[in-house]
Amino acid sequence: MQPAVGVPNRQGSTGYVYLVSLVAAVSGLLFGFDIAVINGAIVFLRREFTLSDVQTEFAASSLLAGCVAGASIAGMLSDRYGRRRVLVFSALLFAASSLGAALPRVLAEFAAARFLGGIAIGVASVLAPLYIAEVAPPGIRGRLVSLNQMAIVSGILLAYLVNWGLSFLGPGSWRWMFASAAVPSLAFFAALFFVPESPRWLTKQGRYGEALEILTRVAGSERGAAEMRQIRATIDEESGSLAQLLEPGLRRALLIAVVLAVLQQITGINTVLFYGSIIFKEQVGNHSESSAIAANVLVGAINFAATIVALWIIDKVGRRPLLIVSAGGMALAETGMGVAFLFHPPPGALILALIGMCAACFAVGMGPGVWVMMSELFPTRIRGRAMSIATISLWLACVALTFTFLSLVSAIGASGAFWLYASMCVATVLFVWRVTPETKGRSLEEIEKFWKR
Numbered sequence: 339m340q341p342a343v344g345v346p347n348r349q350g351s352t353g354y355v356y357l358v359s360l361v362a363a364v365s366g367l368l369f370g371f372d373i374a375v376i377n378g379a380i381v382f383l384r385r386e387f388t389l390s391d392v393q394t395e396f397a398a399s400s401l402l403a404g405c406v407a408g409a410s411i412a413g414m415l416s417d418r419y420g421r422r423r424v425l426v427f428s429a430l431l432f433a434a435s436s437l438g439a440a441l442p443r444v445l446a447e448f449a450a451a452r453f454l455g456g457i458a459i460g461v462a463s464v465l466a467p468l469y470i471a472e473v474a475p476p477g478i479r480g481r482l483v484s485l486n487q488m489a490i491v492s493g494i495l496l497a498y499l500v501n502w503g504l505s506f507l508g509p510g511s512w513r514w515m516f517a518s519a520a521v522p523s524l525a526f527f528a529a530l531f532f533v534p535e536s537p538r539w540l541t542k543q544g545r546y547g548e549a550l551e552i553l554t555r556v557a558g559s560e561r562g563a564a565e566m567r568q569i570r571a572t573i574d575e576e577s578g579s580l581a582q583l584l585e586p587g588l589r590r591a592l593l594i595a596v597v598l599a600v601l602q603q604i605t606g607i608n609t610v611l612f613y614g615s616i617i618f619k620e621q622v623g624n625h626s627e628s629s630a631i632a633a634n635v636l637v638g639a640i641n642f643a644a645t646i647v648a649l650w651i652i653d654k655v656g657r658r659p660l661l662i663v664s665a666g667g668m669a670l671a672e673t674g675m676g677v678a679f680l681f682h683p684p685p686g687a688l689i690l691a692l693i694g695m696c697a698a699c700f701a702v703g704m705g706p707g708v709w710v711m712m713s714e715l716f717p718t719r720i721r722g723r724a725m726s727i728a729t730i731s732l733w734l735a736c737v738a739l740t741f742t743f744l745s746l747v748s749a750i751g752a753s754g755a756f757w758l759y760a761s762m763c764v765a766t767v768l769f770v771w772r773v774t775p776e777t778k779g780r781s782l783e784e785i786e787k788f789w790k791r
Contacts, residue, residue: 349558352478358533359470359482363489364526365425365462368432370493371519372401372455374611374638378501378631379512381615386509387445391744398612399740400449404456405463405733412464413726421469421536424461429527431458433520440517464729468721471713472536475557476781480653480710484645487706491645494611495638502635505628538721541569565781572717572786583716583724588789591715592724594774598661599732601766602708605668606759607700608736609743610637610693616744617693621679621752622686633690640694644701656778657707661770664703669763671696672756679752704766708732714777717786 376398384394408428415424435455442448466486474482500518504511537556540549546566553562583592610617614637618630652660675692678684716724746755777785 351555355474355478355482355556358473359485361529361533362425362466362469363485364522364529365428365466366486366489367493367496368429368519368523368526369459369462369466370490371497371522372432372435372459372493373608374494374497375501375515375519376401376612377614377634378498378505379515380613381619381627381630382509382512383448384616386512389445391748393445394616395741395744397445397448397452399737401452401456401459402733402737402740404453404458405460406456406730406737407453408457408460408462409464409726409729409733410460411726412461412729413723415461416465416468416539417723420539421465421472422530422533425465425469426527426530428458428461428465429523429530431455431461433523433527436516436519436523440513460729460733463733464725467709467713468725469536472538472721473534473552473556475561476779478653479714480657480778481649483710483713484649484652484706487701487709488645488649491638491641491701491705495635495642498631498635498638502628502631505631538569541566542573546570568781583727588716591789592727595712595715595724595728596731597769598708598711598774599728600735601665601762601769602704603732603735603739604759605665605700605704605762605766606672606739606756607668607696607704608739609755609759610697612740613743614693618686618690621747622684622689636690637694637697641697641701644698645705648702648706652706652710653778656776657711658770658774658776660703661707661774662703662767664699664707665763665766665770667699668696668704669760669767671699672760672763676753676756676760679756711774711777714785
């Protein structure tokens, strides 16, 4: 695999890697937009369809049920058809769901459209970080996979801004909120035709020339050839069976990925993402729909800024320290929120500040760090299926969180709910400290050999 005699030693292009990763990460922007647009729309939707707490939870979580379905098929489809083709499919589903969610006459039609959007999110949530991890060089892989999280929080902030701007159109504005996502969905669909397939997937299919060309363009002739040899040697040793995940070593990798995925959700961040407007309008009180949505714009901006910080430090500080600091900070913020909700009326400015602190702590560690860890822990041949298992666990936890939040607040109060989430943050700190290994700076093949030892 060395460059042929007389052929110049080509240099790799970091700019090309970033460009390819950014295109893949646009799926994250759509992911973030679709999960966050409900935050502003839900207050209008709840009024138009006269929804109870349980019906509101059903409306918010219908998307997440689709996420479970999408994540469950993403690994199988991507291992068979390739990462890029399946992302193209998800882009079309994003667009169809956006338009479908804007046109319902009854709650069931809305839920069906959102379920389709959830399938797209579930697929993208598995494949975008997986694809980026398989293209990126080890030295900047954490940063590039974090681009996906950056795109997610960008989509969240964009959704909050669009929601706030459209909220002044009145009770029917929620329809325009959902329809607006069709534009970036179609842009993502077009952009995918200008990026390559994953070189690791191509190698697994025996398409060595195409894989080497991509690796050479990314890392240069010498490093590309060396990585190609390493990838082929690793794939030759793998059985490709899901049973391999139950072997010693990789069984522990699967346990870590699944537990981290569940903990990322049950620490409570999505109560803010999905129900922030309801929290400010109904729990804090004295807020119009537009002012409640405006408060979420500030939270989204904090989330965005903190993710930029994570992007630049995750490959310097490492995954474990960021996860520990992130979960610890969230525990403090949610404990404070529980105390604040004991006051009548609750202090709105303090609650907004604590929600912003919680979002910042999540964005700097638990948000990107869990996705990076999930994309790094598994062998190439079964990485798609393994990430599906972990991501399905993540979305099931998200469904459980979203479908129980309003009922939980009714049962034990907002204070009790946030104290419960804070206890999950403490459990996360202990789990990462005692069980989770550091993967910073290691190639995917080195990480696999670590599990085998």
